[in-house]
Amino acid sequence: MGKTFQRPEALSDAVTHYCPGCTHGIIHRLIAEVIDELGIRGRTVGVAPVGCAVLAYNYFTFDFQEAAHGRAPAMATGIKRVRPDLMVFTYQGDGDLASIGMGEIVHAANRGEKFTTIFVNNAVYGMTGGQMAPTTMPNQRTTTSPFGRRVDEVGMPIKVAELLAALQTPGYIVRQTVISPKYIKRAKRAIKQAFTYQKEGRCYSFVEVVSTCPTNWGMTPMEAIQWTQDTMLPYYELGELKTPETTD
Amino acid sequence: MGKVLMKGNEAIGEAAIRAGCLNYFAYPITPQSEVAEYLSRRLPEAGGVFLQGESEVAVSYMIFGAAAAGARIFTTSSSPGISLMCEGISYIAAAQCPAVFVNIMRGGPGLGGILPSQADYFQATKGGGHGDYRMLVMAPASVQEAVEMVMTAFPLAEKYRNPVMILGDGLIGQMMEPVEFPDDLRSEPSNKDDWATNGMDTRRSDKRNLVKSLFLDPDQLNRNNLALKAKYDRMNREEVRYETYHMDLDYRVLIVSYGTMSRVCRTAIDNLAEEGIDVGMIRPQTLFPFPVQQVHDAAQKQSCVHVASIEMSMGQMVEDVQRALQGVKPVSWYGKCGGDVPTPEEIMEFVRTLL
Ligand SMILES: Cc1ncc(C[n+]2csc(CCOP(=O)(O)OP(=O)(O)O)c2C)c(N)n1
Ligand code: SF4
Numbered sequence: 290m291g292k293t294f295q296r297p298e299a300l301s302d303a304v305t306h307y308c309p310g311c312t313h314g315i316i317h318r319l320i321a322e323v324i325d326e327l328g329i330r331g332r333t334v335g336v337a338p339v340g341c342a343v344l345a346y347n348y349f350t351f352d353f354q355e356a357a358h359g360r361a362p363a364m365a366t367g368i369k370r371v372r373p374d375l376m377v378f379t380y381q382g383d384g385d386l387a388s389i390g391m392g393e394i395v396h397a398a399n400r401g402e403k404f405t406t407i408f409v410n411n412a413v414y415g416m417t418g419g420q421m422a423p424t425t426m427p428n429q430r431t432t433t434s435p436f437g438r439r440v441d442e443v444g445m446p447i448k449v450a451e452l453l454a455a456l457q458t459p460g461y462i463v464r465q466t467v468i469s470p471k472y473i474k475r476a477k478r479a480i481k482q483a484f485t486y487q488k489e490g491r492c493y494s495f496v497e498v499v500s501t502c503p504t505n506w507g508m509t510p511m512e513a514i515q516w517t518q519d520t521m522l523p524y525y526e527l528g529e530l531k532t533p534e535t536t537d
Numbered sequence: 538m539g540k541v542l543m544k545g546n547e548a549i550g551e552a553a554i555r556a557g558c559l560n561y562f563a564y565p566i567t568p569q570s571e572v573a574e575y576l577s578r579r580l581p582e583a584g585g586v587f588l589q590g591e592s593e594v595a596v597s598y599m600i601f602g603a604a605a606a607g608a609r610i611f612t613t614s615s616s617p618g619i620s621l622m623c624e625g626i627s628y629i630a631a632a633q634c635p636a637v638f639v640n641i642m643r644g645g646p647g648l649g650g651i652l653p654s655q656a657d658y659f660q661a662t663k664g665g666g667h668g669d670y671r672m673l674v675m676a677p678a679s680v681q682e683a684v685e686m687v688m689t690a691f692p693l694a695e696k697y698r699n700p701v702m703i704l705g706d707g708l709i710g711q712m713m714e715p716v717e718f719p720d721d722l723r724s725e726p727s728n729k730d731d732w733a734t735n736g737m738d739t740r741r742s743d744k745r746n747l748v749k750s751l752f753l754d755p756d757q758l759n760r761n762n763l764a765l766k767a768k769y770d771r772m773n774r775e776e777v778r779y780e781t782y783h784m785d786l787d788y789r790v791l792i793v794s795y796g797t798m799s800r801v802c803r804t805a806i807d808n809l810a811e812e813g814i815d816v817g818m819i820r821p822q823t824l825f826p827f828p829v830q831q832v833h834d835a836a837q838k839q840s841c842v843h844v845a846s847i848e849m850s851m852g853q854m855v856e857d858v859q860r861a862l863q864g865v866k867p868v869s870w871y872g873k874c875g876g877d878v879p880t881p882e883e884i885m886e887f888v889r890t891l892l
Binding site for chain 2: 332334363364370371
């Protein structure tokens with residue numbers, strides 16, 4: 290009998306630097322599987338963010354560019370405009386995408402740039418030690434909201450998928466999570482759909498993945514999953530917000 | 538092709554196309570918006586890519602992405618816009634990607650004004666963004682020279698895998714002059730397969746390419762900075778360009794001036810010669826690398842009693858002139874930075890005070 294489970298060709302064999310229980314690793318694997326299944330490794334260029342995934346390129350086996358904080362969508366625009374035949378994706382955290390890079394993501398999406406964004410929403414700035422992000426939950430304690438996020442001072446967390454779905458142009462906007470096998474399957478389907486739309490040259494595609502950061506949440510991996518389920522998912526509702534079919 | 542009468546900004550756009558660069562991203566700003574307006578019509582017709590970005594910050598990263606993917610690419614802006622691009626320029630230099638930036642300078646600081654200026658000398662030549670990087674900076678004094686510098690900028694950017702800047706003042710962008718696009722300055726984009734993220738299939742290779750600027754290991758970061766320094770040292774040895782005026786005379790004053798300002802200085806020098814005051818001039822065409830040795834040697838002439846840096850800034854290039862002279866002759870600065878160019882009379886008056 291042959292192997293039934295192996296490392297995707299698009300994924301390297303490097304040991305990741307991610308913390309135990311961090312969902313970045315799962316999301317990397319899903320992307321690699323999709324790239325293998327679509328047979329696009331040789332024409333894919335990834336754009337890494339500044340955040341915990343800044344070293345994402347160490348875990349993939351295809352071309353990669355490293356952006357400045359928040360600017361990945363502008364870099365992806367540059368690549369895709371001069372080389373529409375390449376498959377391009379940005380991989381971005383919530384501080385990167387929803388704070389410093391909000392301008393770049395909104396305009397890239399609104400222009401309908403034909404690349405894909407994988408948006409990892411873990412409700413904090415992971416890399417810099419757990420500061421408050423635009424996606425931090427009400428009353429959630431972080432290192433810069435030690436008494437909990439006060440919505441009267443800093444507003445409610447930004448629902449990026451809904452915000453982008455309010456624009457007319459972007460074609461595929463979806464939110465999933467990876468906190469259980471059932472959800473992981475759905476997340477993979479969404480990522481594959483997103484890359485497929487890009488391959489067909491159809492539209493901009495955006496997959497938000499509600500994720501965990503046990504280290505900065507001060508939780509065990511299991512507690513983090515439970516907290517995601519109980520606190521984040523009721524606010525960040527899962528599902529397709531927009532498909533090219535609903536837009537057309 | 539013969540000469541045509543063109544506005545500087547449009548000629549710059551056309552020069553890029555003639556040089557074989559068919560990709561342009563930009564954000565509008567006076568006094569250079571005509572480049573974008575011109576290319577928004579011309580590039581689609583030439584089969585190229587035109588995109589108006591949402592900000593100069595975004596544009597600088599569109600440039601980075603496209604350059605890293607192996608394309609010839611350029612942008613144009615003016616002072617406040619270049620300030621925003623400096624973040625991207627630092628990353629592009631660190632990641633060693635070729636790209637061309639044109640700055641048609643206006644007065645600053647802050648919003649400043651929309652009239653000509655040379656106040657971004659420090660920003661261009663000393664690294665406007667963070668970290669140890671340099672750009673090769675060329676300063677045209679006419680529309681024709683702007684065309685030639687734009688055309689040579691692309692192969693130079695590729696040779697050094699480094700950003701190259703054309704530093705023009707507002708007059709260069711706005712004035713109309715007869716221009717020619719020399720065929721011999723056309724060039725083919727170089728092969729970038731050994732580093733560009735242009736897709737493994739494109740270069741028929743199993744080895745993936747990575748374009749990045751993060752080196753967490755201090756040795757690696759130091760090594761990257763040494764590699765950059767080696768390139769800048771090589772530029773200092775091989776790329777210095779300058780022009781001289783009246784240097785065969787026994788000049789008593791040596792003027793160092795560039796861009797539009799140097800044209801006014803020529804008139805002042807001619808008029809002073811009629812009065813019997815001989816003045817020579819060095820016009821740096823590259824501001825980085827700066828003609829350090831040439832300025833130093835020219836000041837050594839027995840007859841020369843004073844060196845003057847004349848610029849449309851509050852005294853920036855003068856620091857490079859002082860660096861070049863190492864104290865061998867006295868150095869003064871003269872300039873204005875409100876938007877109007879000093880007149881020949883004002884320069885003559887200033888030169889007389891030096892004697
Ligand atoms: C211009 C700039 N500002 C600030 C930083 C510091 N910084 C690095 S990562 C980061 C936040 C990353 O958080 P997020 O995007 O949520 O990703 P995560 O680490 O949680 O995956 C910040 C603020 C930087 N590198 N560059
Ligand atoms: S800090 Fe958080 S996001 Fe970063 S690797 Fe650790 S768990 Fe993951």
